[in-house]
Amino acid sequence: MxxxxxxxxxxxxxxxxxxxxxxxxxxxxxxxxxxxxxxxxxxxxxxxxxxxxxxxxxxxxxxxxxxxxxxxxxxxxxxxxxxxxxxxxxxxxxxxxxxxxxxxxxxxxxxxxxxxxxxxxxxxxxxxxxxxxxxxxxxxxxxxxxxxxxxxxxxxxxxxxxxxxxxxxxxxxxxxxxxxxxxxxxxxxxxxxxxxxxxxxxxxxxxxxxxxxxxxxxxxxxxxFDGKISNLEVKLDAKFTITHIGLMNADRNPKMLWEVLAEISSENNQFKSDFELHLIGKVDATVVNDISKFKIKNNVHLINYIEHNQVVEYQKKSQVLLLLLNDVPSSKGIITGKIFEYLMAKRPILAIAPLNGDLADVINNTNSGTVVDFKNRVLLKKTILDLYSKYQQGNLRIDSKNVEQFxxxxxxxxxxxxxxxxxx
Structure with a gap:
């Protein structure tokens, strides 16, 4: 046919x-x-x-x-x-x-x-x-x-x-x-x-x-996602890296996240030393300005567009993968394509998105990470501290399931x- x-x-x-x-x-x-x-x-x-x-x-x-x-x-x-x-x-x-x-x-x-x-x-x-x-x-x-x-x-x-x-x-x-x-x-x-x-x-x-x-x-x-899910041990980043792949525009600017990261950094010098935020892709000027305003600029690495095969490598070695949805009326129905690439990487996903949305369904059904609502600052801080604690103990990993269907x-x-x- x-x-x-x-x-x-x-x-x-x-x-x-x-x-x-x-x-x-x-x-x-x-x-x-x-x-x-x-x-x-x-x-x-x-x-x-x-x-x-x-x-x-x-x-x-x-x-x-x-x-x-x-x-x-x-x-x-x-x-x-x-x-x-x-x-x-x-x-x-x-x-x-x-x-x-x-x-x-x-x-x-x-x-x-x-x-x-x-x-x-x-x-x-x-x-x-x-x-x-x-x-x-x-x-x-x-x-x-x-x-x-x-x-x-x-x-x-x-x-x-x-x-x-x-x-x-x-x-x-x-x-x-x-x-x-x-x-x-x-x-x-x-x-x-x-x-x-x-x-x-x-x-x-x-x-x-x-x-x-x-x-x-x-x-x-x-x-x-396309490619094989490897069970081989990957050499993870030495730093506590949180990596976001893709466009980050004004609607997708998570001010709550910058505030929480700044607060944890001010309270915990070791976290401030260990933490790195990788933003791979185009980043709007309003995002860069807010990062500077919250004084975490020194912990942020801006990486412009790189080829897809290189992106896959960044995902596999990152400690945490960050997933952001636009805080807009239609956010419940948004499933950004990068979620499926993240699943292939087998790294913990931290998503800021509606708890009752399609994206949350994918993450929950695959046991691949944590979803925090747009306004839940307390849970966001707790989740990041929990992930960091596991990183310090050397056991920050995820036991995802039902991934091959994608x-x-x-x-x-x-x-x-x-x-x-x-x-x-």
């Missing part, structure tokens, strides 16, 4: 957005699925990771078409002219506010919408000339789903819409300066996609619950079964 995957993010794109379908493509042939990938010829990726090219199986057909992106004119995510909503400028200039308003209200669902019409024209001809059993769109950017929607209506081809993140429930949606008309349009388009897709894939159960109001065909396929190959098997069901 042959499927066409429509995605904006594809190697050499780096970051979490590219991982999900790259790994599905990597394992599809093991389950009788031959993938064809359609992506952009001239992408504007905020992060590049050429090492991910090695995961693309030999001989995969890749179709590319150019895209026009207005971000050079409408960028409001900081200095870089890339669309990375995680770095939505919280204090724009007057001109920046105007650009934010234009972007939010006239480029719906996103600035990649100009790729929809030429892509439909190109792919319609390709699909008529080639045997493809189903198409798959993955977003964000959610304009990819509009390509699938039009092809579905014009050719009545089987279509799977995959949501790596929600559309109107995404963590920064409430920050956008949207008019009532624009909000309504977002909801209409989102619901049209949900109602017309033959199957809707989501990454968490809260998303499934929300989307099931509009579709009876919603299935949860989480993100996962291996990318196991997840691909489930996706392949879904594809075969809708085709047959």
């Amino acid at each position: 042959k499927v066409l995957i429509i995605t904006y993010y594809w190697p050499p794109a780096g970051g979490s957005g590219v991982q999900r379908w790259l790994k599905f493509v990597k394992y599809f042939r093991d389950f009788g699925i031959e993938p064809v990938v359609y992506t952009v010829e001239n992408p504007n990726y905020p992060i590049i990771d050429s090492s991910l090219i090695n995961d693309i199986p030999e001989g995969i057909e890749t179709l590319k078409q150019p895209i026009w992106e207005p971000n050079s004119m409408l960028s409001f995510f900081g200095k870089k002219k890339t669309e990375s909503a995680g770095f939505l400028n919280p204090n724009p200039s007057f001109f920046g506010k105007i650009l934010q308003y234009i972007r939010a209200n006239y480029f719906i669902p996103d600035a990649r919408r100009f790729w929809v019409k030429p892509s439909v024209k190109f792919l319609k001809k390709y699909l008529l000339d080639n045997k493809i059993d189903a198409i798959i769109t993955t977003g964000p950017p959610h304009s990819m789903h509009l390509i699938g929607l039009r092809l579905k209506k014009q050719l009545n081809i089987k279509w799977i819409a995959d949501f790596r993140d929600p559309w109107t429930e995404i963590d920064y949606f409430h920050q956008l300066p949207l008019s009532k008309r624009a909000i309504k349009k977002h909801h209409i388009l989102e619901q049209e996609v949900l109602k017309n897709a033959d199957k809707v894939l989501v990454v968490g159960n809260t998303m499934k619950e929300n989307y099931s109001k509009f579709s009876n065909n919603v299935v949860t396929i989480t993100n996962g 291996h990318r190959k196991e997840l691909t098997k489930k996706v392949a079964q879904i594809i075969k069901q809708i085709i047959e």
